[in-house]
Amino acid sequence: MARGDHQSDDDDFMDPPQRNQATGRRKEGDEKKKRIRNRASQERLTVLIDKFTDDQKGAAAEMGMQVLMDVRCTNLVNPVCDWLGEIYDPASREFVIPGRGRLPLNEESVFCTLGVPRGHIKVPYEVNNEIEEELFARLFPGLEAMPNTSVLADSLQDMTTHGEVFKMKLLMYLISAVFAPTTSLRPSNKCFPILANLKNVKSMNWCKFIADFLHDAFKNKMYQKGCRLHLMLMYVDSLDLSTVDFTGIGGPPPTHKFAVSAWTISAVKAVLAADRATDGTYGKLQLMAKHAIDYSVFGGPQKFQKWMDVHSAPSCPSEARAPVEHLIGQFASGMTGLLGKLVEGWTSLSASDSGAVARQFTSFVPERTHRPTGCHGRYDYNSSQEPGDTQDDVDGDAGLSKDDDDDTDDDEHAEVRTCGNKGKDATGAHPP
Template sequence: MDPPQRNRATGRRKEGDEKKKRVRNRASQERLTLLIEKLTDDRKGVAAEMGMQALMDVRCTNLVNPVCDWLGEIYEPASREFVIPGRGRLPLNEESMFCTLGVPRGHIKVPYGVNNEIEEAMFACLFPGLESMPNTSVLADSLQAMTMHGDVFKMKLLMYLISAVFAPTTSLRPSNKCFPILANLKNVKNMNWCKFIVDFLHDAFKNKMYQKGCRLHLMLMYVDCLDLSTMDFSGVGGRPPTHKFAISPWTINAVKAVLAADRATDTTYWKLQVSFCLSLHTACLQI
């Protein structure tokens, strides 16, 4: 009858369920949305040239980390699915990623990897005067302060999107594995970003690194596939409009409202029915 209590002083869960060490999210959703808000249309157009215009529509200012943790725990690497007991399975694949983020799904593999030659050739151009890679927060500040929207801006924006949304790690800095991608700027829109983001998440989860990878996709994919017919959105600005990509309609308040209704226990969800799974419908409904 007593609901699970938390330690008043520390906010940690009660002794007994040692639960997990606090998961630390390094990719600040808040910083991302603040930056986008400040960008002029000129500079947002740069994202469109790379096929990333949907990212400029993101309205969700925060992440609800518990649901991301939970999805990480129920992920089954062998089948590449999130297995929700008694509810169904949600695939982690290119289609679902496309439905959430709407990023390019081209034929070129995203060249994410260390390449010292390319890095050396490009570094000074991107970060003149710096000895080593700046923190991601510094990169965000510099993007916000830039007024031009040429190739340097484009490269920095892409690097930031990779660090903050597509493939965040627990590091404070963008990965130097980004450079080969920036070096091939013209082909960015022909790269398969959906596959890249999915594979990055899969590899992280396979290795039980639940804090890495695109948490925005996890959260939005999940709320977007629930049956919301009984949800009351009147307190949070109304029902999210119909949409092409899940990234555009959802606000943090709408996400929170849905997840509050869906929460089963302290650390688990699935109270609501999964109604449809993005464009995949029946595929995910069998147990």
């Protein structure tokens, strides 16, 4: 097999099991092939980094990957990654946690998790046969085809140098096992254009690359692709940990700038155990305040969705509605929080102070008017559309008593009568 044959533009997906055309049965051995899984190996990554020399870690730092050299988590909890893929909303690029809030999938979230470079150059993850031909023999002398990712890891572990070849192999491994792992057993040949541009690796936008790779995978319901380390750490690092018991595992994660350098697998498992629901899904714990959205003013997330359905224009596509929905949710959540603080502070005052605040507060509440209203509760009266007074109208108005004529506050037709009696003295009219 030629070294590039195993990968094409669709190389990141495993083919579905083939059926025998005569019997319709799956071919022998296809059941194993059907079980598609992500090829990320967090344990192997931490073993590799632990054995790197200071010079090799320095070489990683020259490419902007120094934060990853401090990774503490030795494993992945795949069920939570699967769950996050299922609740992802491609239109808003957010993970919608039922009844809790939303977590964005963007450059900022990846940077806070992994601390990888966020430069101005697009990551050139693409097939280039010429570059591949040039670099392959240098990286894998004696081989005719791309080796398995595990073989690449073995090669890295055996290296004692820290020059360009080490950097290229490390970068290829990080892409294949951390940043953009696929279901393939081998590294993608799309890595080669990146390796040919080592001097600019630090200026590339790896945060956008990782976020976009996950987004494209989830949008196409390929939940096994992408950076699972980011998914897992992003989620646990966004939760309110005040009710989690960290006894016996060294306590909660320390204060940190990047989640990858703070979370251990023991801490991750403790949090996810507390967050897991009885049905096997997650979302029991509250999100941190900056991520949470309080839908209580609408009666909960489901009723908020119904409220949005009622008030959204029928022609509005879901892609355009998603950011509006998110902003309205945030606004309502913020107002709910402010009103809660107002009530909390107000009710803690003494009776006299509370009364004083109430008197001041009334100045901000407009007085109700008793104007004519339409079926929607709006003031839709237009005097220009009112027909002229008939004699019966004039006589009827003239027959009002003085008390009735003055009592305009409780009569929704007061303005009509006033117009009809313009220039007339109601009190001087003869009774019928």
